Amino acid sequence: MNPSIYLEVVVQGVLTGLVYGLMALGLSVIFGVVRVVNFAHGEFTVAAMYAAFLLFTLFGIDPLVAMVPIAVAFFGIGYGLQLALVHRFVGRAEHEQFILLIGLAIIIVNGTLLIFGADARPVRLPYGFDSFLIGPVIVDKVRLYAAAAALTVAAALFLFFRFTATGTAIRACADNLVGAAVVGLDVRKLYALTFGLGLACVGAAGALMETIADAKPELGPVYTLIAFIIVILGGLGSMAGALVGGVLIGVSEALAGLFIAPSMKSMVSFALLILVLALRPQGLMGRRT
């Protein structure tokens, strides 16, 4: 076997992992601020994949472009969902939040199944099989574009949280909720904004994911679990951790697919999750609270 294949697989894993990371970033942001675990995260991702599929099939819009309107639409969905439904669960028992979102997840999975059927829905891009030759390594064009777009969105989100007044206000809510309310921040609105931003990440990640994987209803729970594994690996609330965790999972799955068997690759992720939960529950980059 050509030794450069290992490098290729690793590069592929890194690129896929960045898209995973963007998806997980949404989960991390929502949990870090609203303290609600979005158990429908992967299902929303798959819904975004279908949205990208529809926009491409009906209007021929490249998912790299469609990602913008999809992210905006998902922001709206998240904002409305938080205000209408999730907000009344803030501060309630963990299992009640969990059950609410599991219910939502089941509805999304089966809703997409009803509308689109069980068959995979791929997007056939004209440059879908193009690749770059960087040194000895062949890199898929779609994967490279998707990863670059994911990094861009993640960077934009990071800058928003770091340098805007609203971003600072949201971080204040995460750090000290009572304090934030005392200085007069509209927590309800900021929470809705945060959930919206989290789902915007999902919308963008889903659109990008559609270029490297085919939309299928049953992918929902799979992506939810991947997002959770990444966030726990990287450390909840750590934005950089989500990207690092995503890359880690992307690479480990790619390598496991190469060395063990493609069908067993997620076993490695689950084993990693169990290990991290037991040995370093704050995640690789998180701080113990």
Added chain:
Amino acid sequence: MIEALNPRARVLLVGLLAALLAAPLFADRYLMSVLILIFYFAYVGQAWNLMMGFAGQLSLGHALYVGLGGYVSALLWLKLGIGPWLGVFAAVAVAAAFGAAIGWLGFRFGIAGVYFALLTIAFAEFTRIGFDHIDYAGAAGGLFLRVEETGQWWNLRGGTLMFYYLALALAAGALALTAWLARTRIGYQWLAVREDEEAARALGIDVFRAKMAAVLISSGLTAVGGVFTAFYNNSLFPSRVFDINRSIEIILAPIVGGLGTVFGPVVGAFILTPLGEVLTALTDRLGINAPGVKAAFYGLALMVIIVLRPAGVWPWLARVLRLTEHRR
């Protein structure tokens, strides 16, 4: 709060049990199969309820114990000719061993709440993919029990009638066990741990032991349900039995009926299963090929219940029909 049925409710309960015992006299095969499903979900729901409803430990991986129970008993029967009445002990032992491993990891390393739920999912998914590659157990292609051997109740090879009474006995037995456990020392310890772990520890309760007891009992009981499904359905596929959707199905009835109540899982199963069947029949009648309708409805039911009645249907029902005397 322990639900104490008043005399009127006791009469109703005995009447219901008598009606169910006599049901095979007038029910057709279809109705029987629906009742079997109700009993099954009441049973496994009860097992899950002991762990989550009473001890407060959220497991989203109970399909693991169902699958292990089913696979162990089916393999013993197929490969070694050991019947399920013996095999069930091995099934319970294996499932309880997995439960012990998960519980030990979770409770020793302080993995709580959502993290614990994820741990249980991780174990179930890990096992699912593992079984996909165990050739001895049929791998992804599944394991099949021969259906032509009937009329051997001692090997659980029988018709609908046998499985009907078995399922009824399991559901009733789990109900009685829960009602009893809720009044024992460990039952009260579970409630204390569920409400406030620190306070429970301060009272001198061995929290680790109480939680481990809940996991062991719950996983063991669930494995018996697995033995039942394996021999009732005659087939096992890793992608079916260990699937996360199976775990979610198990938790539906107790949540809808009422978490942490003795009658919640039964009430929930009696509500959800028939509604799901009606929905399937309705879409069939309308000629719509709608594979996700039933599940989507279950998802909606979960959301509606948790928004409107987070305590479940049973506490409300009991109040409206005045079935319980609330003692502390």
